[in-house]
Amino acid sequence: MLTPEERAGPRRPMLEIMRQPVFIVAATAAMISQGVMNFLMTATPIAMCNAQHQFADTALVIEWHIFGMFAPGFFTGHLISKFGEVKIIIIGLGLQFVCVSVALLGAEVVHFWLSMLLLGVGWNFAFTAATSLMTSAYTVSERAKTQGAMNFLIYGFVSILSLASGALVHFFGWDIVNLGALPFLVIAVCGTLWYAASQNRPPAAST
Numbered sequence: 001m002l003t004p005e006e007r008a009g010p011r012r013p014m015l016e017i018m019r020q021p022v023f024i025v026a027a028t029a030a031m032i033s034q035g036v037m038n039f040l041m042t043a044t045p046i047a048m049c050n051a052q053h054q055f056a057d058t059a060l061v062i063e064w065h066i067f068g069m070f071a072p073g074f075f076t077g078h079l080i081s082k083f084g085e086v087k088i089i090i091i092g093l094g095l096q097f098v099c100v101s102v103a104l105l106g107a108e109v110v111h112f113w114l115s116m117l118l119l120g121v122g123w124n125f126a127f128t129a130a131t132s133l134m135t136s137a138y139t140v141s142e143r144a145k146t147q148g149a150m151n152f153l154i155y156g157f158v159s160i161l162s163l164a165s166g167a168l169v170h171f172f173g174w175d176i177v178n179l180g181a182l183p184f185l186v187i188a189v190c191g192t193l194w195y196a197a198s199q200n201r202p203p204a205a206s207t
Contacts, residue, residue, distance in 0.1 A: 011141050014149060025195040026134040027150050029089045031157045032188040033126035036096055036181045039161040040103070040119055041065060044112060046166060047174035051107040061112045068120025076128045085133035086196045092126025093189050095119075100178045100185075107174065126188075 017023055041062075048058045080088050099118040105111055131150075138146040169177045 010139075011145070014145060017138055017142060017146055018149065020137050021195055021198065022133065023137040023146075023150075025191050026085075026130045026137060027153055028191050029093070029188050030127055030130035030134070030150065031154050032184045033089075033092060033096065033123050033130065034154050035157045035161045036184055037069075037119055037123040037127075038158045039165045039181055040099070040177065041116065042162050042165040043169040043174065043177045044116060046169045047107070047177070048109075048112055050169075050174070053109055053112075057109045057112075061109070061116050064113055065116035065120045068117040069124055070120075072121055072124040073128070076124055079125075080129050080132055085129040086192055086199075088129035089126050089133070089192050090189065090196075092122045092124070092129065093185055093192070095122030095125065096181075097185055097189075098122075100181055103178045104175055 018027075044061060044065075045058050048061065076088070095118050099115045099122060102111055102118065103115040134146070134150055165177065168180060
């Protein structure tokens with residue numbers, strides 16, 4: 001249900017909103033942090049089964065992953081208010097990089113446990129900060145359609161990676177799945193750093 005403010009204000013075309021750097025960067029960070037999280041999480045039970053780990057160990061790993069996803073929610077908003085969305089996005093994506101590094105170190109339960117915990121915390125930071133940054137891309141009257149477009153992009157991307165995840169871990173192994181996440185994380189980090197640099201650049205002097 002749209003509020004009176006959402007109904008009354010002017011609305012730009014959706015493509016105009018989506019061409020803004022802030023939309024591109026926020027949507028990319030949200031898509032990739034969510035996509036990588038689902039990509040690795042979906043493959044984890046299969047990888048642990050292939051490594052001959054017990055079901056109880058797999059359940060423990062996923063429980064801690066979920067804890068990592070939501071426990072930081074008590075203070076993520078405060079961190080965003082204090083340090084800004086861009087820094088928290090970078091920290092979150094950085095934690096997802098560390099998650100991949102830990103996963104590549106071995107296939108013992110401790111490797112799965114720590115990597116999934118880091119993956120969850122990294123997702124919380126990056127995704128929460130990205131969705132907060134997105135609020136800078138639209139006015140009140142544009143909120144509903146902009147959020148709808150962002151959700152379409154995020155969950156379309158997540159669906160593709162989730163479908164690919166199981167097949168990749170089955171045919172190519174757990175290491176390849178983790179390595180496959182790295183290019184996406186690099187894209188998100190580079191885009192966010194570019195946006196941060198463009199925001200800090202002094203405006204051109206008028207002639």
